[in-house]
Amino acid sequence: xxxxxxxxxxxxxxxxxxxxxxxxxxxxxxxxxxxxxxxxxxxxxxxxxxxxxxxxxxxxxxxxxxxxxxxxxxxxxxxxxxxxxxxxxxxxxxxxxxxxxxxxxxxxxxxxxxxxxxxxxxxxxxxxxxxxxxxxxxxxxxxxxxxxxxxxxxxxxxxxxxxxxxxxxxxxxxxxxxxxxxxxxxxxxxxxxxxxxxxxxxxxxxxxxxxxxxxxxxxxxxxxxxxxxxxxxxxxxxxxxxxxxxxxxxxxxxxxxxxxxxxxxxxxxxxxxxxxxxxxxx
Numbered sequence: 191x192x193x194x195x196x197x198x199x200x201x202x203x204x205x206x207x208x209x210x211x212x213x214x215x216x217x218x219x220x221x222x223x224x225x226x227x228x229x230x231x232x233x234x235x236x237x238x239x240x241x242x243x244x245x246x247x248x249x250x251x252x253x254x255x256x257x258x259x260x261x262x263x264x265x266x267x268x269x270x271x272x273x274x275x276x277x278x279x280x281x282x283x284x285x286x287x288x289x290x291x292x293x294x295x296x297x298x299x300x301x302x303x304x305x306x307x308x309x310x311x312x313x314x315x316x317x318x319x320x321x322x323x324x325x326x327x328x329x330x331x332x333x334x335x336x337x338x339x340x341x342x343x344x345x346x347x348x349x350x351x352x353x354x355x356x357x358x359x360x361x362x363x364x365x366x367x368x369x370x371x372x373x374x375x376x377x378x379x380x381x382x383x384x385x386x387x388x389x390x391x392x393x394x395x396x397x398x399x400x401x402x403x404x405x406x407x408x409x410x411x412x413x414x415x416x417x418x419x420x421x422x423x424x425x426x427x428x429x430x431x432x433x434x435x436x437x438x439x440x441x442x443x444x445x446x447x448x449x450x451x452x453x454x455x456x457x458x459x460x461x462x463x464x465x466x467x468x469x470x471x472x
Contacts, residue, residue: 192233192294192321200243200317205411206361207314208245210288212406213357214238215249216259217291223253229260233291237321245409255406262387265438265466266356267292269385271299273352277381279303281351283341285332285370286310286358289321309341332358333366342377350381360389364416374471375428382471384431387439390463391417419458421467431469438466 200208217231218238238246249255270292274280279302284290287308293300300306307326308318315329330337345351353374359367374384393400394417401408418424421436440462443451454463 192236192291194236194240194321196240196320197242198237198240198289198317198321200241200245203313205413207288207311208243208410209357209361209407209412210314211241211243211245211410212249212255213259213263214241214289214291215246216256217263219250219256220260223256224260227257227260227264229264231263231291231295233294234289237289237291245406248409249406252404252406255404261442262356262439262466263292265442266354266385267296269383269438269468270296270352270354273350273383274299274302274304277350277352279305279349281305281307281345281349283345283351283353284308285338285353285355287318287327288314288357289318290356292354307341307345332370333362335369338370338373339377342373345377348379350383351378352382353378353384353386355384355386357387359386359418360394360414360416361412362416367416367418371424371428375430378430378471380430380472383434384469384471385466386469387464387466388418388421389414390458390461391419392458393417393463419461421465421469424469430472432472434468434470436465436467437462438468440465 200211214234215238217234220227221230282304287310293306307328309328310318311331312329315327318325319327328341332338394414397413401413421433425431425433440451451462455461
């Protein structure tokens with residue numbers, strides 16, 4: 191249940207935490223801006239209406255970011271529904287939860303005995319607690335040594351877990367992102383799954399250009415710090431991972447974006463510049 195007793199202030203957040211506004215505003219704008227996508231999020235609309243954030247008008251006007259946020263949300267929602275259906279009573283662990291509204295949006299699918307745990311920095315967790323008083327929150331820095339390991343160590347050891355990381359890993363430094371994957375590989379029980387998005391390292395190397403052409407990122411002041419060139423390389427480092435899908439986002443491109451993706455992929459050795467992936471833990 192969403193609780194909105196007062197305005198939600200984001201202007202005091204640091205650059206990376208403030209990126210939570212990008213997907214929130216995208217979901218809130220979906221019904222108006224892209225009705226053909228068939229997506230709506232009443233909870234996000236209610237939260238965004240109470241948002242106090244200087245960058246909000248820029249984000250609302252950045253149609254590519256709005257569209258991309260909706261599509262990514264739909265992809266992760268589909269993965270979550272499938273996992274919840276296959277594993278009733280599972281744990282759903284959201285890394286960098288921000289003001290995610292997935293549990294409210296999935297309704298009955300999310301209420302089938304599953305346990306939802308949200309992880310974020312203290313300032314963001316305080317915001318989330320004010321909006322979702324019933325949320326189970328763990329606060330800390332995902333990149334900190336041992337933190338994700340401790341979070342996972344507190345979960346039921348034999349219960350499959352779905353880990354969601356949207357718009358998170360690219361903002362960690364490479365060592366921090368590796369620590370996240372290392373902990374997930376070591377701690378998650380067999381049958382678990384990880385759904386996450388990633389950028390190519392070439393995007394990280396051109397992050398100033400990204401900020402120049404991507405106003406939703408520019409207004410936050412955040413920059414990308416790590417990338418993954420090939421999802422298929424992850425099991426080479428962490429053999430319990432099995433790639434179920436590496437291109438859940440790019441396979442939905444149509445028209446010009448499909449052409450542009452093919453062109454960029456050719457320049458990147460056959461890899462996409464951005465995508466959503468799904469890993470299974472064996």
